[in-house]
Amino acid sequence: MIKLHDKYFKPFISEQEISDTVSRMAAEVANDLGDEVPVFIGILNGSFMFVSDFVKKYPKPCEVTFIKLASYEGVKSTEDIQRLIGLTQDLTNRTVVILEDIIDSGNTLHEVHRIFKNENVKQLLIATLFYKPNAYKKDFKLHYVGIEIPNKFIVGYGLDYDGLGRDLPAVYQIKTTQHMTNLVLFGPPGAGKGTQANFLKEKYNLVHISTGDVFRFNMKNGTALGNLAQSYIDKGDLVPDQVTIDMLEAEVEKNADAQGFIFDGFPRNEFQAKALDRIMDSKDSKVNAMIALEVEDEVLVKRLLERGKTSGRKDDSDENIIRNRIAVYYDETAILKDYYSGQDKYFGVDGFGSIEDITGRLCEVIDKL
Numbered sequence: 001m002i003k004l005h006d007k008y009f010k011p012f013i014s015e016q017e018i019s020d021t022v023s024r025m026a027a028e029v030a031n032d033l034g035d036e037v038p039v040f041i042g043i044l045n046g047s048f049m050f051v052s053d054f055v056k057k058y059p060k061p062c063e064v065t066f067i068k069l070a071s072y073e074g075v076k077s078t079e080d081i082q083r084l085i086g087l088t089q090d091l092t093n094r095t096v097v098i099l100e101d102i103i104d105s106g107n108t109l110h111e112v113h114r115i116f117k118n119e120n121v122k123q124l125l126i127a128t129l130f131y132k133p134n135a136y137k138k139d140f141k142l143h144y145v146g147i148e149i150p151n152k153f154i155v156g157y158g159l160d161y162d163g164l165g166r167d168l169p170a171v172y173q174i175k176t177t178q179h180m181t182n183l184v185l186f187g188p189p190g191a192g193k194g195t196q197a198n199f200l201k202e203k204y205n206l207v208h209i210s211t212g213d214v215f216r217f218n219m220k221n222g223t224a225l226g227n228l229a230q231s232y233i234d235k236g237d238l239v240p241d242q243v244t245i246d247m248l249e250a251e252v253e254k255n256a257d258a259q260g261f262i263f264d265g266f267p268r269n270e271f272q273a274k275a276l277d278r279i280m281d282s283k284d285s286k287v288n289a290m291i292a293l294e295v296e297d298e299v300l301v302k303r304l305l306e307r308g309k310t311s312g313r314k315d316d317s318d319e320n321i322i323r324n325r326i327a328v329y330y331d332e333t334a335i336l337k338d339y340y341s342g343q344d345k346y347f348g349v350d351g352f353g354s355i356e357d358i359t360g361r362l363c364e365v366i367d368k369l
C-alpha cells in the first residue's frame with residue numbers, strides 16, 4: 001500500500017500486466033494500419049509513460065507528438081478542459097492515433113474531437129490504455145482499449161493524484177475505506193493480554209474483538225451462528241473453523257467504521273489466519289501485525305498462582321494445569337508465528353515488567369506500523 005498526500009492506494013495492476021497490454025495494443029494497431037505511417041499523439045501529462053512504451057513496442061515506422069490538455073482537479077474530472085499545448089504540425093491526410101492513458105468521463109476526448117475537426121486528417125483513431133466504462137458519458141468510438149477498470153480513482157504509470165504518483169511503474173487504486181490498524185494480539189495465559197488490549201483499544205481507538213466474548217454473546221443471545229456453535233459444543237465436538245470465522249466476520253461487519261481491530265483469540269490456525277486476510281482484504285485493509293507478549297514460563301506460573309489465590313479460578317490454582325495451558329499456547333502459536341513472520345508481521349514484545357512499561361513497548365511497535 002502507498003500514501004500520496006492524504007490518500008491511501010493499494011496495488012491494482014502490475015507492471016507485467018501493463019506491459020502485456022501495451023504489447024497487445026501495439027500489435028493490434030500495427031496490424032490494422034498495414035503500411036500506413038501513423039502519427040501517434042499522446043495527451044499530456046498522463047500519457048507520457050504509455051506513449052513511450054507503446055512506440056517502443058510498435059513494430060513499424062511511426063511519428064510521435066504530444067498535445068497537452070488538462071481537466072482533472074484532485075480526484076474529480078471537470079468539464080472545463082484547458083488547451084495548454086496545441087498541435088504544431090500539419091496533419092492533413094494523415095492517420096492519427098490518439099494515445100490516452102485513461103478515458104473517464106470522456107470530456108477530454110470530446111475536446112480532442114473538437115481539435116481535430118478542422119485538421120482534415122485521413123482518420124482519427126482513439127487508443128486508451130485504461131477505460132472506465134461506468135464513468136464514460138460520451139459516445140465517441142474507442143477503437144483500442146487496453147484494460148477496462150471500475151469507476152475508481154487510480155494512480156501510477158503516468159497517472160497522478162495532485163501531481164504525485166506519475167512515476168510509479170505499476171498502477172494503484174484508491175482505497176475506499178479509511179486506513180485501519182489491525183492487530184492480532186497473542187500472549188500466553190498470565191501475560192496480561194486482556195489488560196494491554198484495553199489500553200491499546202483506548203489509545204488507538206480500535207475495536208477489541210475477543211473470540212471468547214463473541215462466542216458467549218452469540219450463544220447467550222441465540223443468534224443463528226451462536227446456536228450452530230452451541231450444537232457442536234453440546235455434542236462435545238470442536239466448533240468448525242468456518243463457524244468461528246463467520247462469527248468474527250459478522251463482528252467486523254458490525255463495526256464498519258472502525259479505525260482498526262484488536263483480534264484476541266483469533267486466528268487460532270492457518271486456515272483462520274487466511275480467512276482473516278480475506279476478510280480484511282474485502283475491507284481494502286490487512287492485518288498489520290501479530291504482536292505476541294513474551295513472558296518466561298516461571299513468571300507466568302507465579303503470576304497465575306498468585307491470581308488463583310484471589311480469583312478462585314480453578315485452572316489458576318493447579319501448577320500442572322497452568323503449565324499445560326502454557327504448553328498448549330506455544331503449540332498453537334508456533335504455526336501462526338511462522339505464518340506472520342513469513343510476511344514480516346510478527347513482533348515479539350517483552351511482557352516482563354510493569355503494566356505501563358509493557359504498554360510502552362507495545363505502543364513502540366504499533367507506532368511504527
Ligand code: IMP
Pocket residue numbers: 043046071072077078100101102103104105106107108109152153154155159160161
Ligand atoms: P475524462 O476527461 O474525464 O475522460 O478524463 C481524462 C483525464 O482525466 C485523463 O487523461 C486523466 O488525466 C484524468 N483521469 C481520469 N481518471 C483518472 C484516474 O483514475 N486517475 C488519475 N487521473 C485520471
Ligand code: MG
Pocket residue numbers: 043044045046047101102
Ligand atoms: Mg490524461
